Amino acid sequence: MYPFSFTKVSDTREALNAGRHGGRYIAGGTTLVDLMRETVERPETLVDITGLPLREVTVAERGGLRIGALVRMAEAAAHPKVRTLYPVISQALELSASAQLRNMATIGGNIMQRTRCTYFRDLTAACNKREPGSGCAAREGVNRTHAILGTSDACVATHPSDVAVAFAALEASVHLLGPDGERTVPFADFLLRPGSTPNREQALRQGELITAVEIPALPRPLKSGYLKVRDRQSYEFALTSAAVALHVRGGVIREAKVAAGGVGTVPWKLPGVEQHLLGERPSQSLWAEAAKQAADGARPLDHNRFKVELLQRTVERQLRIVGGTK
């Protein structure tokens, strides 16, 4: 680990001031400290923001939910409003990491977490994300767990978060506070595809702070849930996952929100699947037909070709679980 300085701030003004001077924000630290130990991250200054008043879950205007950036994963998963209004969020959180990590890690930190690509984490490997221009060892390397969607020549690493998949499905937005004031960024625009600059992962400006993630109101009744497919039953990142939310009225699907995880360089919204569902009546064949679009545009690598088929099956299964098979 490289030496660093550590300061704790007690209000947002102080935080922004430290951030403007190059300080790196740290909350639960469950990703950042790991990466610092591996020397993948070498921040000179850490700014502990856990004292900031960003720990509330509130019902927002028009019935959406606003989850403060410093709400712990465990707190968010257990929150009665989250559980009843958006089971997909609770489930995604509870299928993540371990109980200990969920007690430490925050929502803001969760969506900021960096890829689990082992080449990214191995200092001796070429990695454009860690060291721009050095190349990508994963493309031709051991890439079973890597992305099939949203990849570029420069990077094929997945975004590892589960709850971010739920956020993407639900079309959440990210509230930011920076030196120039507040702004709100749609979730789809917040996490960046790698393109030729995989080192740039979020649409954050220097010193900006995530204050909350907001889930928009959706018509009720809304059924939702998260399915995570992985080699072992717990404590592993997704091979594939699917976040699904459906609003069915009069026997017809009126709203469909679907996204996939474990397959994309960012949480992968599936508009093709959603379009296929809208206006249709739930049925097994509808789920199967809709899920066929799930891997559209996939560019598999040597060891992750199975993800193309697995993704479609994962989406189909989760559509059935959430939407039933009438």
Place this chain on the structure above:
Amino acid sequence: MSPQPQSAVGAPLSRVDGRLKVTGKATYAAEHDIEGVVHAVIVDSAIGRGRITGIDTRAALAQPGVIKVISHLNSPKLAYRGNPETYDPPGNKQLRVFQDDKVLFRGQPVAVVVATTLEVAQHAAELVKVRYDAEQSSTDMASAPAGEPVTYARGDADKAFASAAVQVDATYQQARAHHNAMEPHATIARWDGDKLTLWDKTQWPIGIQKDVAAQFGIPIDSVRIIAPFVGGSFGNAMRAWPHIATTALAARETGRPVKLVLSRRQLYFGVGYRPSYEYRVRLGSDRRGRVSAMVQHLKAETSSYENFTEGVLHAGQMVYKAPHVRQDYRTVPLDVNTPVWMRGPGFATASFALESAMDELAHELGIDPIELRRRNEPEEDPSNQLPFSTRRLRECYTVGAREFGWHRRNPRPRSTRDGDWLIGTGMAVGTYDVLRSGAQARVRLNADGTALIQSATSDMGPGTYTSQSQVAADALGLTMRNVTFQLGDSTMPTAPPHGGSQTMINVGSAVQDGCDKVRLQAIKLAVEDKDSPLYGADADDIVVRAGRLHRSNDPARGETYRQLLARNNRTHLEVLGSWTPSESRHSMYTYGAIFAEVAVDARLGLVRVRRMLGVFDAGRIISPKLADSQALGGMVGGIGAALLEHTATDHRDGRIVNADLANYLVPVNADIPDLRGIFLDGGEDLKADPIGVKGLGEIVYIGVAPAIANAVFNATGRRVRELPITVEAML
């Protein structure tokens, strides 16, 4: 002599050291508090093969607190004498730390940084800049040439196979696997003049003592190894891996006690692993399932500098009575570090291939898998015509089938469904050697009626402290609380490696011997002592119970050890117990039958074990609670081997890409269902050793993976011939 009453042996006792462990008071290798200790961190090679052309240590040395950086550029030459008693592969070609500029594999130690704190040592190690002249490394067994084979043959297997009515010909692959014990390998070294003390994680204090003495060219008794607790090991701590010499060297060069703990990442190349295997099996059978021919070709990886082989051939020679058997076993030298034994070494590997092939044959013939095995059960060891000491495999089948509910099984694949899950059951056989090598144990009965027993063995987790205490308690006629067993110090009486399920066989027999002798000494003292109530009694008629000697048929007449020793002015009685096995005229193995039920979500490729039963013929069971823990642990390990464990190498440069516990998958609690182990009653095997045990730490693991694979076939109709069974293999 009168047989001692058995009250501790056979009782389901909890671990005598359990409290120490759960309160954090058990000191593992890195936890010994050694005054003035400084910290060492190894710099690993970043290339897979080649030469070191330069090492820039300036930035590292500039860090406050850094004491020294040692590499081949400034290291003294070490003796690296041969040690004929070592567990190293023959030839004394072990990796020699910092002796030249050659890089033989990725991760090889190329330098070590010593500093006053761990943090400074770690950071300084990051700052050491090594320049290399890299060559293309070869790490893929599939594309590298194999060496000369080790062979075995009886009958004419090729001819018998060619003419067999039914043939199975299949090749099974098993991935490289790492032990991944919870405790990392760690060593603290301190020199006092020319005497070296090592606090080390080891399963074999005596072996490491001799290895290190040979490495440094010093007398054996100049080295002392201390290892009272080992946090899991599974076979990986019986050699003096390079980090041990590195630590001792660093201590000598700095004149300070040095502690070195391998990082989790370093455990993937700093110590050994179970090699990957390719195992082709050809079975020839008649239509009634009598196997006539078994042709077996094995290929395993090894390092370029040492030829590691293990006992992978025995099982294929003696589990079934096939008259015609041929085997060849080749190793493939690669630019990797040397493999080593891992739980159930050799036999577990063989079991996956042989038991899968037998299941394929059973399916082909339409014969129940258990029935097929019964039809091939030998009456004597077909590899050497020796009688079996004990072989109760038929009983394992009977008990297992009954307890598992085997009769409810539908043999037709893909015939049982539960929602999205296909359900299947399977079984497999395991066997493992009975390793008899002898041991010694010092037994001291104190005047206060307590006893201290010492042997230089180890306890990597099975519960040696407890089970040896049980043997000693009954043999001495003491309660458990008055018996203390100590281990893990090379100054204690010699013991073989604590591995291969041999500790109870050898150390237990030596403890029994020493305790018997001490008890008999005490009895002799009493019956010859005019002041003893037992004066003149027949020594053969005296038993000791709870520290009191009395005639077996007259408990009222007697006295305690305390009374006896006090009256005779004896501070203690002491004996060096020992056991040396006689030459064997029997074939000795442990046996097991494993039964598994799995659920497979065929659409999503998920395999989940639902329940598992193991029935074992392991001889006499000294400590049933510990044995049960072993059975559970063995099955958990087997689930890992079947479904998860796989060390992945990037063959472009020899990099292990999943060198951490987030990416090298072992089962978590959620993966472990209802597991049950049954040890057959009345299993005493006195042909094996005086206490009738056969060892059990390996047999509980062997056969688990093929039982699961066979169950997957029954569930899905898909035969997976490669471990671990992955999601993609099931799609």
